[in-house]
Amino acid sequence: MTIKVLLADDQALVRAGFRSLFSRSKDLTVVGEAATGDEAVWQARTAEPDVILMDIRMPGMDGIEATRRVLTERPATKVIILTTFDTDEHVFAALRAGASGFLTKEVAPPELRHAVAVVAAGEALLSPSVTRRVVQQFAHRPAPLNGDGLTVLTGREREVVRLVAEGLSNDQIASRLVISPLTAKTHITRALMKLNVRDRVQLVILAYETGLVQPGS
Template sequence: MTIRVVLVDDQTLVRTGFRLVLDETDDIVVVGEAADGHRALDTVALTRPDVVLMDVRMPGLDGIETTRRIRSGQHPARVIILTTFDLDEYVLAGLRAGASGFLLKDALAADLISAVRIVAAGESVAAPSVTRRLIAHYVSRAPAPPIAVERLAALTAREREVLTLVTRGLSNAEIAAALVLSESTVKTHLGRVLAKLDLRDRVQAVIFGYECGLVSRVQ
């Protein structure tokens, strides 16, 4: 299956660079580009991509609101937020708006391609060390919402352990090793966590974990 991608960035050189990288693959095709949020909405509606690479700071409609509208629209393509800095105050807002993760603009070509494939497959580009630092930096400033803490009560002890390790940024394989479980069992537990807490994906699970204080400082 070919993965259809739309590039959204107000810098032509950035879009050109990403297009050159993605065009080198056999399974990814760039079906559209946009220099601002309003044009992005039109382009997404016209091309119906699988994945959108979304800049945050753009004239007019910014990347956060554009992401929110795409995700709540008739054709909710999955969105990867693009950022210049590893601690960007807008990234968390983008994740809350429905993005499936974020990527630094200076990421290696292989990382860009991998991120697009991962997100297109329904997973999230979530919880590398830089993501953990970002989420911890912003979410930990506020006290845990009482409702979020109450929702933890729906989890079993094992499910809470899995959520804690996900929040710390461990992969399923690493969690399996830490808890002496099979990787398939970890996936089952994580699926139940997402269902019980009404979370969309791993990114939301990481944010929820920080909000509830499961990880109180940058690991």
């Protein structure tokens, strides 16, 4: 199955570099390019991409608003935000808009191809860097909401969600809880369904919002 990718970046050289990279892959194909957020939304409607590489800073509508509009119209589309973890202050807003992952523009070609495949398969790219950014955001927010929204989860599912919020991978969760990676993935999948959230990124946000995990814990 070929993964259809839309490139949304105001720098033509960046788009050209990504297009050249994907042209050498049998499993990835570029179905469109956009230089603004408005173009990205329009291209998402017409090209129907599986994954969008979305720059945050673009003329007119930025990548965050474009992500929000695209996913409102096409919830099955996955968006990977192009950003720099250390300097971009919009990471949390992009998470809330529904982005499934983050990459820097300096990402190595094999990592980029892998990231697109992972997100297209329904997973999320949640690195410790992004997790720390979420923690920093919540550290300056009012007290968390009541955790009653998680009562639909079993005790083990709540424990798994807490570990996801700490930035652990399936293998790391399995090791911590002495279960198989497949069992860890099953718990995560069930938690996603019960809580009606789209991916691990949204699980992290919910974990902090409900107080299951708190900054500094």
